Amino acid sequence: MDWSRPLDGIEDVAWGEFERGVAVAAALASLARATPEQAGPIADDIDQLLEHCNIYQPAAVPAVGVLARIAAAHPCDEASEQALRLIDGIAFGWTDGATDEERQARRAELRTVLVSSVPALREAARVVPGVRRQALRQVEQISTGVLPGGVWDPRWRGVARAFIERDASRVWAVTVAGRSLLLLSGSGGPAALWDPATGERAGPARPHDGYGSRAHADGDGGRSLVLTEAEVAAASRGLPETESRALLRAAGHARPSRWRSWFRLFSRAGSPLDRMKGARVPFESAGRPCVAIGVSGALRRFDATTGEEIGPELAFGDGDLPPAVCAYQQDGRPILAVGAHRQIHRLDAETGEPAGPLLDGHPEEITGIAVASVGGRPTLYAATSLGVFRWDAWTGTPWPAESDQYENGS
Incomplete structure (x- = not known):
């Protein structure tokens, strides 16, 4: 031409x-x-x-x-x-x-x-x-x-829809007092906890005596959730300080100044990897601890012990914001789920190769992603400004989905 x-x-x-x-x-x-x-x-x-x-x-x-x-x-x-x-x-x-x-x-x-x-x-x-x-x-x-x-897969038209209809810029899976919950924060309202199986609000609790010994629902469709300060402190281990504070607020302990000592106690030691800015998630490869870190427009993988980089960086387009990332296991191998360009990319954490087709259908950019177990299956939650979307991590089936579609793995 x-x-x-x-x-x-x-x-x-x-x-x-x-x-x-x-x-x-x-x-x-x-x-x-x-x-x-x-x-x-x-x-x-x-x-x-x-x-x-x-x-x-x-x-x-x-x-x-x-x-x-x-x-x-x-x-x-x-x-x-x-x-x-x-x-x-x-x-x-x-x-x-x-x-x-x-x-x-x-x-x-x-x-x-x-x-x-x-x-x-x-x-x-x-x-x-x-x-x-x-x-x-x-x-x-x-x-x-x-x-x-971000094109909707025609199979899921009318099926894939927001699991939690709330503006959420971030989502994390946390375990509080033995209970698996989703922690959401964003401009759609104060930080709050949600049930990953039902999508129902799980708080925030409002302690009567200031120590979490009594609580009641906040009147916004939530269920009673009684959490002591010790339980929240245990759940905050491994979370960055901003997310730890969000968990405190979601659990009804709205006095972050009392928790500064906890933040110092659980802050990670300084290292070249810790000083890298961006979303990060730990995973295990061949029995060794590793970490994936989202940087500007890409994802990088490191051996957490030696700091040695694992393979080339995985590019997800230009931009100043890092992609959202979480990790789970499939057939004994670590998988990274990466949210970028209104799509979820599933990658083999060790090789960087695709571990399934793209998951499309998010109406806005994915700004946070988390994985939680529902019925013994890893389930992905993608946060956007128009709601949180839920996907079966193994099959790529969106939830809520028609039961026969999910059961057939289609």
Whole structure:
């Protein structure tokens, strides 16, 4: 293909049928001729024309193909960089549609355009050194199904839905007084404890005498939960200080100043691994303790004793936020569940290879992930701003699910 002519075929698109489509086509033509100084502002104009609150207009679908060709044509380094940035935004955003069926159809169209754009992305990686990594990452994500991100699997339409309908930026599995619970925190309300099997509120308890000897439900649909300070302190072992304080508040002990000595007592010793910022989870590999740490856009694995890194880092796209991560066992092997781009990736902790298909269907970015045992099976909980979603970790079946689907492992 003659990559010097990126606008070939643009006139075949019925831009006038799309909202602001004609303006989008004109802006794309401008980006194809942009100077380094013009590329950024033009790309911002395209994004504003196509996107509103992370929902992209239907005109975004054909625009992806044009943007890929512009990146390959390379009017300037900045234009190629901005074109790939826009492709990322569209592919990881929501496409517009009045009904679920329309949105599904739009995402299918976007998938088709992305697949057809692979040759242009490969060409951009070849001719523009500055975008090589990003372009090849997009090619890999298209081939593995990460792009477009977060598409609902048609099997689970009407089945996969929020298990706990509450805005939660973080979720942890904790054991308090022998009881397995989920600890949620986020802008949807104060930190609270929930039952991982039923999705019912398990507190917070409100001690009458300040020492947890008596408690009652808080009137928000919760059940009575009596926890002493010693029980909460034991449950907080291994949690970072922020989460320990959240557990205190969720259990009804709203006096964190009394617990500073506990935080100092259970703080981890300083080491190069401890000083790394990001979500982390311990796991065991061949009888040795290891740790997985989420860093900016990637996951790294280390031997917890020697500090030696295990294999290459596992990339999950660019970004400043680390992916959410938790660990569990399957067939005697450690598995890492990683939340990124509104999807759950299940990976063999030792090899980094996929341990199952992507779990799609989260309406917003996954910001926290945890695993708890329900009926003897590891169950994943993904926190988003629109609720907490639950999946069977072994089968990839979403819960709540129709019982016959779950029992058949489909």
